[in-house]
Amino acid sequence: MTELHPLRVVLAKVGLDGHDRGIKIVARALRDAGMQVIYAGLWLTPEAVVRTVAEEDADWLGLSLLSGAHMTLVPRVLQLLREAGLEHVGVIVGGIIPENDIPKLLEMGVARVFGPGTPLPEIVSFLREHSGAGHA
Amino acid sequence: MLETLLERFRRHDRLALARLLSLVARGEQVEEILAGVGEPGSGAVSVPRGLARVVAVTGSGGVGKSTLIGKLIEPIRAQKQSVAVLACDPQSPLSGGALLGDRFRMPARPDDDGVFIRSLAAAGGYGALAEHLVDLIRLLEAFGFDVILIETVGAGQGDTVVRELVDVLVLLLQPETGDDLQWEKAGLLEVADVIVIHKADLPGAERVEAQVRAILALGTGSDVPVLRVSSRTGDGIPELWQTIAARPLRRRRQQSGRDLLRLAQQTLAARFAAAEAAGQSDLRQLLAAWQQGEISSAQAVSALVRFLANELET
Numbered sequence: 001m002t003e004l005h006p007l008r009v010v011l012a013k014v015g016l017d018g019h020d021r022g023i024k025i026v027a028r029a030l031r032d033a034g035m036q037v038i039y040a041g042l043w044l045t046p047e048a049v050v051r052t053v054a055e056e057d058a059d060w061l062g063l064s065l066l067s068g069a070h071m072t073l074v075p076r077v078l079q080l081l082r083e084a085g086l087e088h089v090g091v092i093v094g095g096i097i098p099e100n101d102i103p104k105l106l107e108m109g110v111a112r113v114f115g116p117g118t119p120l121p122e123i124v125s126f127l128r129e130h131s132g133a134g135h136a
Numbered sequence: 137m138l139e140t141l142l143e144r145f146r147r148h149d150r151l152a153l154a155r156l157l158s159l160v161a162r163g164e165q166v167e168e169i170l171a172g173v174g175e176p177g178s179g180a181v182s183v184p185r186g187l188a189r190v191v192a193v194t195g196s197g198g199v200g201k202s203t204l205i206g207k208l209i210e211p212i213r214a215q216k217q218s219v220a221v222l223a224c225d226p227q228s229p230l231s232g233g234a235l236l237g238d239r240f241r242m243p244a245r246p247d248d249d250g251v252f253i254r255s256l257a258a259a260g261g262y263g264a265l266a267e268h269l270v271d272l273i274r275l276l277e278a279f280g281f282d283v284i285l286i287e288t289v290g291a292g293q294g295d296t297v298v299r300e301l302v303d304v305l306v307l308l309l310q311p312e313t314g315d316d317l318q319w320e321k322a323g324l325l326e327v328a329d330v331i332v333i334h335k336a337d338l339p340g341a342e343r344v345e346a347q348v349r350a351i352l353a354l355g356t357g358s359d360v361p362v363l364r365v366s367s368r369t370g371d372g373i374p375e376l377w378q379t380i381a382a383r384p385l386r387r388r389r390q391q392s393g394r395d396l397l398r399l400a401q402q403t404l405a406a407r408f409a410a411a412e413a414a415g416q417s418d419l420r421q422l423l424a425a426w427q428q429g430e431i432s433s434a435q436a437v438s439a440l441v442r443f444l445a446n447e448l449e450t
């Protein structure tokens with residue numbers, strides 16, 4: 001019935017960190033793997049991120065955080081996603097996250113945390129393998 | 137599944153709109169969707185609320201289309217009009233993937249339900265996108281947006297196609313170094329309804345404007361407005377919106393007869409489906425009489441049309 005369709009992935013940086021090199025490299029890798037990557041930008045509030053996910057009908061949300069505020073920002077985004085009826089959207093987190101916070105983030109509902117230097121194919125295959133049927 | 141989505145759409149659910157846009161952009165179930173959203177009198181979404189003003193913004197990559205659209209949202213909202221943006225970026229011909237980076241230039245307004253921004257991957261060639269554009273526009277229109285802004289993938293031949301789908305085509309040019317007359321060769325000036333010399337904060341804007349006016353004066357397009365605008369300083373933005381808003385609605389002028397008929401067909405089809413699903417007794421009797429040959433097809437058709445017209449009014 002529904003044909004295979006490309007994954008739609010929103011990439012966003014929340015918090016007050018200005019570097020977007022990493023997120024742009026990931027964006028290109030996902031595009032080259034056939035995904036539709038919506039680059040939502042820098043310094044976004046959790047509200048703006050969730051609005052973007054809603055309007056773009058995204059399958060995944062990739063959050064990049066380097067600011068150290070991950071333990072407040074990530075749960076806020078997850079809560080807003082649930083409130084918006086977007087609990088079906090998978091969330092991955094990238095950036096410098098201290099080792100002992102990772103289990104806490106996973107507990108909250110993050111699908112996976114990718115540290116700096118994660119090989120790009122690993123991110124691609126994670127998204128492919130953990131997306132529902134119907135995706136290319 | 138689709139019925140639920142359509143039901144939510146008619147109740148003005150933005151997630152349903154987002155999902156239906158995905159389906160239509162992929163060319164899935166388009167007929168059913170367009171028929172399903174057209175039903176009048178179902179709350180917020182109703183057909184007779186009039187057509188949206190559809191504006192395409194075109195120009196080469198980097199000329200500032202996304203930035204300018206982000207700026208135009210302000211005067212539109214100040215007039216209490218709702219606005220949807222369709223931002224197109226090219227799809228990679230190799231992987232089929234796409235990097236959609238337009239909305240990044242547009243200010244986030246997470247609390248404003250009068251704004252809806254959607255990024256689209258434009259598949260190879262303009263034909264495919266244009267085909268879906270018509271339907272995407274119809275969907276946004278049915279949701280009730282007053283203004284629909286479309287960012288094209290960049291100036292080129294496709295603009296002639298896009299022009300016919302929209303009310304106003306806005307062409308952006310910028311102060312150039314070197315080959316200034318590139319755009320003139322492409323014949324782009326001729327298809328534009330409004331010409332913007334963008335990035336007017338940069339040196340050379342007056343010169344480009346003078347060149348454009350000189351070329352227009354030679355041809356038939358001398359009544360095409362030419363405006364200098366800077367998204368950086370905000371200069372010219374309100375004037376640009378005023379100019380766009382004052383242009384005649386091309387689609388309505390050219391297509392009103394066909395559009396109206398199509399709306400009527402969809403409306404009647406939706407009414408028929410609803411009456412059938414509800415097991416409406418008048419309809420059942422009419423159908424039975426026709427099936428048993430008690431009345432001719434011609435009689436049945438006029439009775440059906442009368443019945444559905446009554447249904448509309450009640």
Ligand SMILES: Nc1nc2c(ncn2[C@@H]2O[C@H](COP(=O)(O)OP(=O)(O)O)[C@@H](O)[C@H]2O)c(=O)[nH]1
Nearest residue numbers: 196197198199200201202203241335366367368
């Ligand atoms: N100087 C100047 N730069 C601008 C203006 N508007 C946009 N830009 C810059 O032009 C570049 C391309 O803008 P963008 O909106 O992405 O262009 P698009 O590719 O046509 O959508 C960005 O670096 C903007 O900051 C303007 O009014 N003045």
Ligand SMILES: [Mg+2]
Nearest residue numbers: 201202237238
């Ligand atoms: Mg752009």
